[in-house]
Amino acid sequence: MSESALSQIPDKPVLEGLEAKWGEAWSERGTYLFDRIRAAQAGRDGVYSIDTPPPTASGSLHIGHVFSYTHTDVKARYERMRGKTVFYPMGWDDNGLPTERRVQNYYGVRCDPSLPYDPDFTPPFEGGDNKSSRAADQVPISRRNFIELCERLTVEDEKQFEALFRQLGLSVDWTQTYRTISDDTIRQSQLAFLRNLERGEAYQSLAPTLWDIDFRSAIAQAELEDRDQQAAYHTIDFPFADDSGSITIETTRPELLPACIAIVTHPEGPHKHLIGTKVRTPFFGAEIEIHGHHLAQPDKGTGAAMVCTFGDVTDIIWWRELRTADGHDLPNMTTIGLDGRFLPTAPSIVANAEAADWYAAELAGKTVFSARKAIVEKLQETGDMTAVGKPFNHAVKFFEKGDRPLEIVSTRQWYIRNGARDGELRDELLAHGTELSWHPDFMRVRYENWVGGLTGDWLVSRQRFFGVPIPLWYGLDENGERDYDRVLTPDHAALPIDPTTDVPAGYSEDQRGVPGGFDAEADILDTWATSSLTPQLAGGWQRDEELWQLTSPFDLRPQGQDIIRTWLFSTMLRSTLEDGRSPWRNAAISGFIVDPDRKKMSKSKGNVVTPADILDAHGSDAVRYWAASSRLGMDAAFDPQNPTQVKIGRRLAIKVLNAAKFVLSFPVPEGAQVTHALDASMLTALDAVVVEATKAFENYDQAKALEVTEAFFWTFCDDYLELVKERAYNQADVGQASAALALRLALSTLLRLLAPVISFATEEVWSWFEEGSVHTAAWPEPLRIDGDIAVLSAASEALIGIRRAKTEAKASQKTPVSRAEIAAPAAKLDALRAAADDLRAVGRIAELEFTEAAEFAVTIELAPAEEA
Numbered sequence: 001m002s003e004s005a006l007s008q009i010p011d012k013p014v015l016e017g018l019e020a021k022w023g024e025a026w027s028e029r030g031t032y033l034f035d036r037i038r039a040a041q042a043g044r045d046g047v048y049s050i051d052t053p054p055p056t057a058s059g060s061l062h063i064g065h066v067f068s069y070t071h072t073d074v075k076a077r078y079e080r081m082r083g084k085t086v087f088y089p090m091g092w093d094d095n096g097l098p099t100e101r102r103v104q105n106y107y108g109v110r111c112d113p114s115l116p117y118d119p120d121f122t123p124p125f126e127g128g129d130n131k132s133s134r135a136a137d138q139v140p141i142s143r144r145n146f147i148e149l150c151e152r153l154t155v156e157d158e159k160q161f162e163a164l165f166r167q168l169g170l171s172v173d174w175t176q177t178y179r180t181i182s183d184d185t186i187r188q189s190q191l192a193f194l195r196n197l198e199r200g201e202a203y204q205s206l207a208p209t210l211w212d213i214d215f216r217s218a219i220a221q222a223e224l225e226d227r228d229q230q231a232a233y234h235t236i237d238f239p240f241a242d243d244s245g246s247i248t249i250e251t252t253r254p255e256l257l258p259a260c261i262a263i264v265t266h267p268e269g270p271h272k273h274l275i276g277t278k279v280r281t282p283f284f285g286a287e288i289e290i291h292g293h294h295l296a297q298p299d300k301g302t303g304a305a306m307v308c309t310f311g312d313v314t315d316i317i318w319w320r321e322l323r324t325a326d327g328h329d330l331p332n333m334t335t336i337g338l339d340g341r342f343l344p345t346a347p348s349i350v351a352n353a354e355a356a357d358w359y360a361a362e363l364a365g366k367t368v369f370s371a372r373k374a375i376v377e378k379l380q381e382t383g384d385m386t387a388v389g390k391p392f393n394h395a396v397k398f399f400e401k402g403d404r405p406l407e408i409v410s411t412r413q414w415y416i417r418n419g420a421r422d423g424e425l426r427d428e429l430l431a432h433g434t435e436l437s438w439h440p441d442f443m444r445v446r447y448e449n450w451v452g453g454l455t456g457d458w459l460v461s462r463q464r465f466f467g468v469p470i471p472l473w474y475g476l477d478e479n480g481e482r483d484y485d486r487v488l489t490p491d492h493a494a495l496p497i498d499p500t501t502d503v504p505a506g507y508s509e510d511q512r513g514v515p516g517g518f519d520a521e522a523d524i525l526d527t528w529a530t531s532s533l534t535p536q537l538a539g540g541w542q543r544d545e546e547l548w549q550l551t552s553p554f555d556l557r558p559q560g561q562d563i564i565r566t567w568l569f570s571t572m573l574r575s576t577l578e579d580g581r582s583p584w585r586n587a588a589i590s591g592f593i594v595d596p597d598r599k600k601m602s603k604s605k606g607n608v609v610t611p612a613d614i615l616d617a618h619g620s621d622a623v624r625y626w627a628a629s630s631r632l633g634m635d636a637a638f639d640p641q642n643p644t645q646v647k648i649g650r651r652l653a654i655k656v657l658n659a660a661k662f663v664l665s666f667p668v669p670e671g672a673q674v675t676h677a678l679d680a681s682m683l684t685a686l687d688a689v690v691v692e693a694t695k696a697f698e699n700y701d702q703a704k705a706l707e708v709t710e711a712f713f714w715t716f717c718d719d720y721l722e723l724v725k726e727r728a729y730n731q732a733d734v735g736q737a738s739a740a741l742a743l744r745l746a747l748s749t750l751l752r753l754l755a756p757v758i759s760f761a762t763e764e765v766w767s768w769f770e771e772g773s774v775h776t777a778a779w780p781e782p783l784r785i786d787g788d789i790a791v792l793s794a795a796s797e798a799l800i801g802i803r804r805a806k807t808e809a810k811a812s813q814k815t816p817v818s819r820a821e822i823a824a825p826a827a828k829l830d831a832l833r834a835a836a837d838d839l840r841a842v843g844r845i846a847e848l849e850f851t852e853a854a855e856f857a858v859t860i861e862l863a864p865a866e867e868a
Contacts, residue, residue: 009664009768013657015619015650018760023166031773032080032088032171039085039550048084049551050076051535051584052172053559053567054091054180057154058098061164063609063638064560068590070627072558073170074702075588077756079555080171081779087551089176089538090165094154095467096180096527097215097401103150103466104138111465112140113522121145143465143500150466151181164612169620169759171775178537180530181466185537186496189530190471192574193460194489201417201577202460204484208309208316208332209411209459212399213340217463218413219399219406220526221456222566226395229405233301233389234376238263241278241287247271248386250301252394254379255372256308257281258346258359259333263290264307264318269298276325282384285352291322309333310408313397313455335363336407342366368407412484414461414470414523418573420454425576432572432582439700440633443561443589447572450565458570460529467524471497473504480515488518532570535583557584561591561633588700591635598637609640618646621758625649628757631703652710653761656754659717660765663743666728672737676727677834678795679735679742680787682720686712686746687782688789693753694779702756709753716746719796726841735837744769749780794828795835801858802843809862816844816863823853 026032039047050072055065080086104110107123124139141149158179165172178185196202210219231252239246247263260281265271275292295314296305307318309332319330333347346359358378363371379385396405419426429451438444461470475486488504490497499520503509511517533541535554540547553575559567568587575583592600593609615623626645630636674680689712696704721743728739748770755762755774766774802820806813820843822832829850832839840848846863 009661013661013764015621015653015657015761018764019167019169019615019620022760022763023169026171026773026775027166027174029773031775032086032173034087034173034176035085036547036550039087040546042085044550046083046085047087047550047555048076048079049087049539049554049556050089051538051554051557051571052088052090054093054178054531054534055161056093056096056098057157057161058096058102060157060610061161062593063611063614064593066168066611066615066623067593067627067630067636068558068560069165069170070168070624071588071590071632071702072556073168073172073759074624074628074756075556075558075697075700076171077759077775078697078702078779080775081752081755081777083778086171086173087176087539088172089178090162090170090172090174091178091180091534091538092154092158092161093527093531094150094158094179094181095524095530097217097399097462097464099150099154100146100215100464100466101401103146103153106153107149108138109141109146109149110138111143111146113143113465115140115142115145117142117144123149147466154179154181164615167615167620168611169624171759176538180527180537181468183496184543185530186468188536188542189468189525189533190495190497191492191542192533192536192578193525193529194471194492194495196416196577197487197489199577202414203417204412204414204487206410206412208319208408209413210313210397210399210406211338211409211411212402212404213338213407214402214404215399215464216338218411218459218461219402220459220528221454222458222528222569223400224397224406225400227398228393229396230391231394231396232391234379234385235302235387235389236282236379236385238279238282241280247274247277247279247290247304248302249304249306250389251306251311253306253308253311253372254385255342255363255368255375256306256311256335257375257379258284258350258355258363259308259310259335260284260286260288260306261309261330261333261349262288262307262318262322263304264293264296264322265290265304266296266298267292267294269296270303280351283352283379283382284346284350284355286349287351288349289324291318293318293322309410312408316408317455332410334410336368336409338409338411340367340404340407342368342371413459415457416460416529416573416577418454418458418569419451420456426451426454428576428580429569429572432576436582436584437586439586439588440631443564443587443633446561446564447568450569458573460526461523462526463522464524467527468530469498469500470521470523470525471495471499472521473499473507473518474521476513476515476517476519478515480513482519528566528570531567532574534571535575553582554584556586556588558588558590561589564589586700589633591630591633594635594637596637596639598635600635609638614640614643614646618643618650619653619760621653621760622646622650624757624759625652625706628702628706632700649758652713653758655713655717656751656758656761656765659721660747660751660768662721662725663747664769666740666743668740668744669737672741674738674742674745674785674787676735676738676742677788677791678720678723678838679738680785681789681791681793681795681831681834682716682787683742683745683783683785684787685789685792686716686749687784690749690753690780690782697756705753706757709750713750713754715792715796716750719799720746720792723795723799723835723838723842727838745783749783752777752780788831788834790828790831791834794824794831795839797828797856798822798824798832798835798839798858799842801856802839802845802860805858805860806862809860811862814844817846817860818863819847819849819861820845821849821851821859823851823855823857823859825854825856826852828856 076088233250234254237246274290277290333349337343342363344364346356350356433447473488474482539551692708693705724739727733727735751762
């Protein structure tokens with residue numbers, strides 16, 4: 001290193017400012033750009049491609065993002081240093097319900113598609129708190145106005161996300177970004193759906209649908225979560241049709257009695273002798289049958305249950321599988337509308353005219369809660385309800401982002417086959433899951449359990465606004481009604497389209513909505529139907545064939561464990577249907593961040609920590625260290641008031657700066673060689689670290705790589721540096737060149753080992769004595785210098801003993817020692833003698849003796865005060 005380079009080392013190196021300095025430098029130099037020319041020359045095997053999770057642009061990032069995205073970045077940096085051309089894009093998940101909700105609350109608006117577009121519209125305010133607000137307080141605006149606000153806000157959110165990711169030091173190629181609502185994305189998403197349709201994998205069906213009454217949209221199985229809700233059992237007597245008695249049932253949903261279409265009991269249960277008997281619904285008078293089914297629980301309640309259309313998912317199963325005595329399907333009697341309120345008229349099954357009138361007067365328009373109260377009071381009045389039990393908590397289905405329990409209503413929706421009813425496809429999905437390398441491997445079981453537990457095909461249509469339009473129209477019959485058997489599709493070359501404004505081939509705009517003309521599909525695709533195509537979106541499928549061939553199947557899918565059932569499975573499904581293969585070679589699954597009480601951090605629980613303050617207070621390297629210290633799949637606790645692991649990472653980064661400054665103060669003479677046993681021992685031990693850390697990185701275990709590297713780094717600083725510094729300072733010592741060279745070699749190796757994690761401090765140090773970036777430098781290989789690792793180990797043990805002896809003598813470590821004796825087992829004596837000169841120097845020992853003994857021990861005699 002030249003004197004001019006040495007002068008660039010700060011007098012007092014600090015971490016502050018390194019993020020801005022190196023972030024700007026990396027951007028200007030294109031350090032992390034995907035080199036297409038180099039990639040094309042190397043071919044697919046020379047590329048490492050990452051299917052990066054696109055964060056939802058609907059608010060702020062949280063500490064969990066920092067955690068999992070750091071895991072990915074550490075691996076990306078390692079592969080880059082291994083010589084791979086790394087394809088590391090970033091996507092933004094713009095569309096979907098979370099974005100719409102944020103826009104509603106941020107601007108105080110809601111979408112009303114019936115309203116005309118207002119080019120001069122100004123929202124009532126900006127900067128809502130992103131909490132739920134009442135629809136009645138929100139200003140209704142046109143669909144186009146609403147979508148424009150969605151676009152505006154997501155762009156601003158994405159700028160903030162990118163700034164934070166840059167501060168964190170993600171080595172993303174920021175020229176390789178995509179948005180899930182861009183024209184390119186819409187085109188590819190619509191194309192994939194049309195290909196599903198053409199192959200018979202997408203279909204439309206009128207069927208019971210899980211429905212969120214606030215979002216007014218269908219919800220897929222993968223988006224459900226159970227939440228505890230209070231309920232109570234209501235005991236109701238159903239009289240037999242021949243008035244010979246009654247059967248008693250218990251239900252938590254008495255309000256659905258008007259939609260009761262059957263009673264069910266277990267074929268071997270206490271009521272099996274009643275199967276085939278007919279009963280009447282109390283008050284409402286519908287004549288229904290008692291059926292047997294294996295899902296009825298004989299030990300639950302009275303052993304008999306109502307079948308209503310629809311109270312829960314089990315009701316759907318019974319409705320589909322049960323038949324009347326004369327072989328007919330059970331009817332679908334709907335009572336609850338899409339707004340969650342009771343419909344104006346009673347279902348046709350209600351046989352009592354008085355009850356039908358009462359329904360219209362007392363139930364119509366009521367919420368589920370109010371209707372339940374009304375019907376309970378009525379049945380108690382008629383004597384049909386004999387008891388109401390004590391409240392208890394039970395699990396109820398919610399949309400994972402919703403506020404109220406889901407209802408089940410019958411709607412016409414689009415589906416994609418997912419293996420739930422296709423054994424061959426299910427087996428193919430399971431086989432691809434087995435071929436995929438999972439990190440950690442036990443996460444594979446979650447995928448397999450999900451595939452094996454699917455109960456229905458994937459519902460992909462949503463009755464929302466900000467998303468990818470389903471690219472279809474329907475022919476209208478002579479009455480102006482949709483002919484669902486006449487689906488009109490666009491030419492692939494015409495994509496992207498919006499069927500609400502574009503016209504199908506062979507029609508004109510004046511035929512929209514008129515008899516004999518056409519009608520647009522107004523629904524959009526579920527956001528997962530777009531996110532399931534992230535490899536295709538990032539990798540240029542059907543857009544950039546060369547890029548697609550260089551990147552797919554992708555090397556890595558990194559993600560959280562909670563979206564295995566949604567993002568990972570749906571992406572695996574789309575790739576299986578389109579290409580007959582897994583979209584990736586590896587899946588890296590991060591654990592959760594939990595608070596100090598070991599509770600998962602989530603926005604709904606209000607215990608989320610935003611990362612900006614943590615990054616500002618402790619530095620990005622410290623936060624990266626904290627994240628990288630946790631193995632994949634393992635949960636990590638985080639206490640923002642006392643982030644211990646973050647503080648340890650900061651201490652390590654500072655030590656890297658200071659130790660490097662010290663090491664670089666020793667010039668390496670030209671032609672220097674490692675000749676000293678202690679130097680060779682240290683470098684041989686470092687070789688073992690290189691081998692172990694490399695193996696760990698190859699196995700996606702960045703925590704193990706960091707652990708072994710960090711342990712050696714502290715041995716290097718605390719022991720080796722202390723042992724050799726006197727020799728390194730002494731130009732007259734024959735071993736000076738060996739020490740200086742060994743220090744420099746070790747520094748270069750350690751910086752590269754730590755660079756994937758401590759990315760800013762290592763780059764800063766590298767710039768002091770090397771050209772280019774440490775992040776594009778070659779990953780270290782073993783130096784293979786012939787040394788005995790026992791020398792460093794024994795010398796370190798002796799140094800600790802000398803320090804302890806001086807401390808026990810209440811003497812400074814700089815106090816001279818007239819005589820010291822080191823007793824050790826015979827096997828260690830030769831190693832100690834090889835480091836004798838360095839031990840004398842560091843301990844300021846005049847006379848040093850070694851003796852054989854069973855146990856290691858150090859005794860010293862301090863030099864007289866006058867000698868000191």
